[in-house]
Amino acid sequence: MNLLPGPDDELAVTHARPVLDAHFGADAWAERLRTGIAVPDPVVADLTAAVRTARSAPQAVVVALELGRTLAPVETLGALIVPEGRVALAVPRAGGGTFRFGAEVPDAVVVWRSDGVGRAAPEPGDPVDGVDPTTPMWRCPSDDAVPLGPEIALRARAVGAGYLAGLAHGALDLAVGHARTRIQFDRPIGANQAIKHRLADAATRAEAARATALYAATALAEGDADDGFWVAAAARVAADAADANARAAIQVHGGRGYTLDCPAHLFLGRARIVCALLGGVPGIRAGLTEAAPSPSDPDAISGCARR
Amino acid sequence: MDLAQSPADRAFRADLRAWLTEHAPPPMPRAVGPDLRARDLAWQRSLHEAGYAGINWPVEFGGRGLSLARQMIWFEETARAGISHVNSLFVGVSHAGPTIITCGTEAQKARWLPPILRGEAIWCQGFSEPEAGSDLASLQTRAVRDGDDLVVNGVKIWTSFAQVADHQEMLVRTDPDAPKHRGITWLVCDMDQPGIEIRPIRTLVRESHFCEVHYHDVRVPIENVVGEIDDGWRVARATLAYEHGVANLGQQIRLARTVERVAEAAEARDCDAATWARIADARADVASLRAMTALMISRIARQDLPGPEGSLVKLRYGEVSQLVHTLGVDVLGSDGLEFVPDDDTLVHGYLASLAATIGGGTSEIQRDIVAERLLGLPR
Numbered sequence: 050m051n052l053l054p055g056p057d058d059e060l061a062v063t064h065a066r067p068v069l070d071a072h073f074g075a076d077a078w079a080e081r082l083r084t085g086i087a088v089p090d091p092v093v094a095d096l097t098a099a100v101r102t103a104r105s106a107p108q109a110v111v112v113a114l115e116l117g118r119t120l121a122p123v124e125t126l127g128a129l130i131v132p133e134g135r136v137a138l139a140v141p142r143a144g145g146g147t148f149r150f151g152a153e154v155p156d157a158v159v160v161w162r163s164d165g166v167g168r169a170a171p172e173p174g175d176p177v178d179g180v181d182p183t184t185p186m187w188r189c190p191s192d193d194a195v196p197l198g199p200e201i202a203l204r205a206r207a208v209g210a211g212y213l214a215g216l217a218h219g220a221l222d223l224a225v226g227h228a229r230t231r232i233q234f235d236r237p238i239g240a241n242q243a244i245k246h247r248l249a250d251a252a253t254r255a256e257a258a259r260a261t262a263l264y265a266a267t268a269l270a271e272g273d274a275d276d277g278f279w280v281a282a283a284a285r286v287a288a289d290a291a292d293a294n295a296r297a298a299i300q301v302h303g304g305r306g307y308t309l310d311c312p313a314h315l316f317l318g319r320a321r322i323v324c325a326l327l328g329g330v331p332g333i334r335a336g337l338t339e340a341a342p343s344p345s346d347p348d349a350i351s352g353c354a355r356r
Numbered sequence: 357m358d359l360a361q362s363p364a365d366r367a368f369r370a371d372l373r374a375w376l377t378e379h380a381p382p383p384m385p386r387a388v389g390p391d392l393r394a395r396d397l398a399w400q401r402s403l404h405e406a407g408y409a410g411i412n413w414p415v416e417f418g419g420r421g422l423s424l425a426r427q428m429i430w431f432e433e434t435a436r437a438g439i440s441h442v443n444s445l446f447v448g449v450s451h452a453g454p455t456i457i458t459c460g461t462e463a464q465k466a467r468w469l470p471p472i473l474r475g476e477a478i479w480c481q482g483f484s485e486p487e488a489g490s491d492l493a494s495l496q497t498r499a500v501r502d503g504d505d506l507v508v509n510g511v512k513i514w515t516s517f518a519q520v521a522d523h524q525e526m527l528v529r530t531d532p533d534a535p536k537h538r539g540i541t542w543l544v545c546d547m548d549q550p551g552i553e554i555r556p557i558r559t560l561v562r563e564s565h566f567c568e569v570h571y572h573d574v575r576v577p578i579e580n581v582v583g584e585i586d587d588g589w590r591v592a593r594a595t596l597a598y599e600h601g602v603a604n605l606g607q608q609i610r611l612a613r614t615v616e617r618v619a620e621a622a623e624a625r626d627c628d629a630a631t632w633a634r635i636a637d638a639r640a641d642v643a644s645l646r647a648m649t650a651l652m653i654s655r656i657a658r659q660d661l662p663g664p665e666g667s668l669v670k671l672r673y674g675e676v677s678q679l680v681h682t683l684g685v686d687v688l689g690s691d692g693l694e695f696v697p698d699d700d701t702l703v704h705g706y707l708a709s710l711a712a713t714i715g716g717g718t719s720e721i722q723r724d725i726v727a728e729r730l731l732g733l734p735r
């Protein structure tokens with residue numbers, strides 16, 4: 050057993066590293082929030098090309114973790130699902146149609162539905178102010194899509210879970226950095242137990258989310274009989290971690306945390322979007338119940354009954 | 357990355373599973389006494405004879421010399437077979453033994469390790485004192501050198517299974533004038549000697565699982581000191597690393613089984629959607645424990661001692677365990693009011709889960725460890 054990603058698992062991360070280091074991460078976003086300059090299209094294109102080199106499920110999830118940690122555009126996840134040009138992501142709305150995230154004129158659209166993911170042709174959409182001000186969002190009239198099949202659907206969910214787990218890590222790092230340097234009462238705020246314990250809990254959630262995402266990716270790669278359960282578990286744990294850690298990061302930043310200039314809210318907004326793509330918390334829970342062992346099975350143990 | 361699915365791993369798992377169906381130990385006696393001692397030792401003996409003891413211990417001391425991943429499979433399969441390892445064998449197998457492997461002399465290893473695996477000795481842990489719990493380094497039990505012996509006086513408390521133990525891993529103060537982390541010594545005290553008085557304490561699950569132990573002029577030979585005199589804190593750090601790190605490997609499988617039993621109870625009682633939502637979350641939380649454990653043992657395979665990451669697993673285990681068992685008694689409703697002295701019941705598990713955030717270092721202390729050693733926040 051080994052859950053530490055090796056060089057092969059990190060293939061796409063290695064390709065993406067130069068772009069991520071140069072253009073993403075909380076510091077780069079802080080600068081962008083201050084200046085109002087958007088991410089240039091060629092940068093997104095470069096990153097997308099690097100991300101697309103991921104083949105195996107571990108390669109895809111490991112790069113998704115890194116995309117979340119560095120606050121890369123949500124749309125780059127599309128390159129791990131449909132490997133063509135710029136892919137936008139969309140989620141059906143209760144009243145019909147979709148909300149779409151990504152470029153105004155993408156090459157393809159992946160629609161995330163409760164019964165799987167589908168592929169749709171791009172249609173014109175109306176711009177919407179979204180929960181995350183740095184993720185372009187569009188209201189589109191149709192939610193028609195051609196199903197991509199259960200295997201790709203599972204991979205898409207695993208990738209979403211990986212991105213959420215990455216967000217949980219990035220939010221933790223941002224909060225820890227601030228807690229070490231912000232001085233109040235003549236000492237760093239991180240010397241206080243209330244802050245320490247909040248961040249220790251955040252670290253525990255981030256570790257749980259990362260570990261479960263890596264486990265799910267490995268289960269997928271090995272064709273484990275329980276891979277559906279593991280992907281659902283990874284999504285549930287990561288959705289919780291991403292949301293709670295983003296909130297912790299905002300709280301630890303005090304008044305700054307409530308401003309649009311502080312990158313903490315980017316973790317929150319992206320967490321809301323990706324959680325919604327995965328079906329929201331109720332949808333993720335439904336997946337957990339479906340994939341669980343039947344209670345009447347005397348051997349029933351979620352995630353290891355059939356090994 | 358891989359999930360212990362190599363053909364050799366699979367074969368090990370299959371053989372062990374088959375062996376366990378034929379050789380399950382007798383049920384645990386309720387009381388902590390001679391029957392429990394005999395049962396635990398006999399179980400350990402049969403494990404050893406079958407080659408299922410000390411999976412990742414060195415071969416020269418009776419172990420199998422296999423990977424920690426195999427040890428994990430062992431924990432999973434024993435838990436799956438419903439066999440609890442949280443009993444009197446725990447200290448010897450899970451942290452006293454590993455500490456001696458890491459810090460003991462060759463003579464000490466040869467003397468103490470094989471009997472642990474062969475089912476000839478039970479160990480207990482005398483670290484905590486009435487006035488030294490979380491602040492363990494403030495311990496006051498004194499040991500004074502007298503010829504080739506240390507003479508021990510003082511009180512230890514919360515010593516699990518002291519009533520049935522042969523040896524105790526023990527922390528004593530040998531230099532009262534040194535800074536508190538300095539003058540401490542880690543030694544092995546034999547429990548069957550004059551001057552030791554054991555007073556069992558009743559716990560939330562009724563049985564006297566742990567004890568208060570008094571020492572009046574108890575003589576411990578110098579050769580029982582592991583590490584150097586006054587350098588026991590370093591050795592204790594190793595013990596605590598094992599205790600926080602790898603000691604709970606198998607518990608999460610037990611917890612996963614508990615969740616499925618709760619689901620069964622919820623189905624029988626036609627529970628509402630809110631309860632099913634909690635069950636779904638509990639499934640995911642327990643799965644995350646398994647994944648965290650796998651990640652942790654992957655890290656340990658690359659280093660000598662478990663690192664502070666063990667505290668992440670311990671923290672989450674404590675929380676998830678209480679969450680799952682609270683859910684369990686909520687589902688049972690008024691049926692959850694009857695206490696049955698059987699550790700397989702949800703009510704028993706509910707009460708026992710309250711220790712999960714206290715024993716082996718409280719969750720508050722684990723959070724301090726994570727914040728200071730892992731996140732680098734100021735002390």
Ligand SMILES: Cc1cc2nc3c(=O)[nH]c(=O)nc-3n(C[C@H](O)[C@H](O)[C@H](O)COP(=O)(O)OP(=O)(O)OC[C@H]3O[C@@H](n4cnc5c(N)ncnc54)[C@H](O)[C@@H]3O)c2cc1C
Nearest residue numbers: 481482483484489490514515516711714715716717718720
């Ligand atoms: C089931 C069980 C089995 C045990 N078995 C053994 C055993 O075999 N051998 C052994 O040596 N010990 C054993 N223990 C003892 C255990 O290690 C101690 O109970 C534990 O370390 C806490 O110490 P304490 O009980 O003195 O509580 P205290 O240290 O007095 O703590 C009381 C409360 O204050 C909090 N607190 C203390 N210090 C701080 C701080 N700095 N910051 C924030 N909060 C703080 C604690 O978290 C706790 O909530 C066992 C305990 C249990 C429950």
